Amino acid sequence: MRSHFKVADVLEMEQDQISSQTFTGWHKRTLHAIRRCRTPAMGGHIDKCDCCHKLHISYNSCRNRHCPTCQGHKREEWIRARESELLNVPYFHVVFTLPPELNTYALSHPKAVYGSLFKAAWATLVQFGANPKHLGAQMGMIAILHTWGQNLSLHPHLHCIVPGGGVNRSGRWKPAKNKGKYLFNVESMSVVFRAKYVALLRKEKMPVPRENYNKLFDKNWVVYAKQQFHTPKYVVEYLGRYTHKIAISNYRIKEVDKMNRTVTFWTKNYKKGGRKELLKLSTHEFVRRFALHVLPKGFTRIRHYGILSSSWKKEKLPALQEMLATAQIEHKGQKPLLLNGICPSCKKGKLVNIMTFDGRGPPNCWKENLTSAEQP
Numbered sequence: 001m002r003s004h005f006k007v008a009d010v011l012e013m014e015q016d017q018i019s020s021q022t023f024t025g026w027h028k029r030t031l032h033a034i035r036r037c038r039t040p041a042m043g044g045h046i047d048k049c050d051c052c053h054k055l056h057i058s059y060n061s062c063r064n065r066h067c068p069t070c071q072g073h074k075r076e077e078w079i080r081a082r083e084s085e086l087l088n089v090p091y092f093h094v095v096f097t098l099p100p101e102l103n104t105y106a107l108s109h110p111k112a113v114y115g116s117l118f119k120a121a122w123a124t125l126v127q128f129g130a131n132p133k134h135l136g137a138q139m140g141m142i143a144i145l146h147t148w149g150q151n152l153s154l155h156p157h158l159h160c161i162v163p164g165g166g167v168n169r170s171g172r173w174k175p176a177k178n179k180g181k182y183l184f185n186v187e188s189m190s191v192v193f194r195a196k197y198v199a200l201l202r203k204e205k206m207p208v209p210r211e212n213y214n215k216l217f218d219k220n221w222v223v224y225a226k227q228q229f230h231t232p233k234y235v236v237e238y239l240g241r242y243t244h245k246i247a248i249s250n251y252r253i254k255e256v257d258k259m260n261r262t263v264t265f266w267t268k269n270y271k272k273g274g275r276k277e278l279l280k281l282s283t284h285e286f287v288r289r290f291a292l293h294v295l296p297k298g299f300t301r302i303r304h305y306g307i308l309s310s311s312w313k314k315e316k317l318p319a320l321q322e323m324l325a326t327a328q329i330e331h332k333g334q335k336p337l338l339l340n341g342i343c344p345s346c347k348k349g350k351l352v353n354i355m356t357f358d359g360r361g362p363p364n365c366w367k368e369n370l371t372s373a374e375q376p
Contacts, residue, residue, distance in 0.1 A: 005253040007068050007290065010263055011035035013256075014287045023291060030066055030294045031287070037062040037069050043358040051349025057362060065301075066294055068250045075244035078302075082142075082239055085313060088324040089175065090164035091229045092183045093238060096121040096193055097157040097222040101215060105206060106147070106156055110296050112204040114156065118143055120197035121158050122305045124223075127192060128184045129166050137166030137174040140308035142239075145301040148247040150267040151279055152289035159242045161235060167307055167316075173324055186223045194221040243302060247293040254278060 011018065011031055018031045036042050044059040061070050098106070098117060106113040122141055129139035142161045149155035162183060165175040176183055198216055201208070229235045248265065255264040263286045268274045281289070295301060304310060307320070343349040355362070 005256045006250045007248065007253070008035050008037055008039075009256050010253075010283050010286055010290075013258060013261065013283050017284055017287055022288075026297050027291050027294050030064055031291060033062040033064045034067045034069075037064070037067050043356070044362070045353050045357070046355040046362060047351035048354050049343035049346060049349040050352055051343060052346040054343065054345045056344065056351060065244075066246055068246050068248065071244040071246060075240060078243055079236060079240050083236055085308070085317060086235060087163055087321060089173070091235045092162045092164055092176075093226040093229070094121075094125075094160040094162050094183065095157055095222075095224040096124075096160065097155075097224070098197075099216065099219060099221060100155075101212070102156070103154045105208065106154060107292070109204070109206050111299060112201070112206055114145055114147075114295070114299065116197055116200040116204065117145070117156060117158055118303055119200055120193055121160060123196045124189055124193045125160075125162065126306075127196075128189065134184055135166055135174065135176060137168045138306055139163065139166040140306035140312075141304070142308055143303050143305065144242050145295075146242070146245065147293045147295070150270070152247055152281075152286070152292070154292050161238065163307070167320065173320065183225055186225050189225075190221045190223040193223055197221075247290055256283075 012035050015035070018028055018035070023031070038059045038061055040059060042060040042062065044057060047056045047058065048054070049056070061067075063070050065071070065074075096117065098113070102113060121143060125139055125141055128134045129137060140163050144159045145156070146159060147154060147156045164183060165173055168174045194217065198213060202213070229238070252266045253263065254266060256262075257264075261283045262280050263283055264278055264280045267277050267279045269277050304313075306312065307317070341350050343351055
């Protein structure tokens with residue numbers, strides 16, 4: 001979905017704020033990259049169609065994982081790769097959420113706080129899965145970190161796609177119990193998840209007062225599990241919805257008022273049944289909130305565990321798929337994945353690169369110069 005307004009427009013208005021000492025060097029680098037994405041400042045290239053011979057100019061993308069303009073193609077590539085790894089079993093969507101009391105530490109020690117979230121969520125599933133009372137098998141999980149709420153506030157949580165069962169010691173598939181109504185009891189999972197997370201956080205030796213650790217046990221933590229997906233098709237749809245999503249997409253921005261320096265965007269109010277509402281923020285506050293969700297350099301936000309881990313998939317997944325009679329997913333009606341090389345004018349020819357340029361931009365009158373150069 002295309003939008004008339006972009007996050008980059010707001011960042012362009014707030015260049016001085018980005019360059020201030022408020023942000024770290026990594027935050028500045030990320031925000032400036034998004035601001036310059038697909039603009040002359042990034043340089044670009046000129047292509048020619050081998051069919052209709054029309055010339056097209058394109059500016060380079062920043063390819064930053066926090067950029068709302070650059071995620072669509074990466075998301076499709078990732079989903080196609082995951083489709084070949086699906087099992088012919090029910091899947092569950094499980095969400096592990098951190099309490100707001102940890103937000104301050106998430107900003108000051110993001111690797112420790114978010115890394116412990118992944119570890120605690122998987123350790124919780126491993127404990128329940130290994131218990132014969134609940135399952136008695138080795139499980140798998142794909143976990144995706146989100147750090148935002150609808151209003152761009154800090155709200156760290158983990159979206160997990162979990163197969164409804166696991167592999168027992170004899171290598172056979174063992175389905176989840178409870179007739180598919182739920183994976184495990186979420187209240188019991190919440191208690192275990194809280195204990196495991198706090199224990200992991202203590203090992204990180206962060207400057208957290210003892211009384212703050214005690215407060216974490218004074219409230220219930222949230223683990224939410226939806227009912228199973230009945231077909232692999234719906235699993236893929238959920239993967240597409242959550243994998244390469246960023247704090248806010250361009251299409252959610254309704255208006256950017258340059259005169260009053262405000263941004264208006266759509267939000268969902270889940271306390272009112274997910275009703276859409278408009279929220280207006282100053283451009284300064286919008287940039288501040290957006291920057292909360294810039295992850296540390298090199299931090300992996302999508303992780304695979306157990307029978308869905310890379311090492312397990314290479315050796316044992318094909319045999320398990322054959323055992324479960326996993327069918328290939330059809331791609332009817334889907335657009336080709338690689339559209340960048342197709343001419344946007346004739347939709348038939350392929351674009352051939354004939355010139356590249358740097359941040360100084362293309363040469364003056366580039367169309368006329370290139371056209372005349374080809375004439376005898």
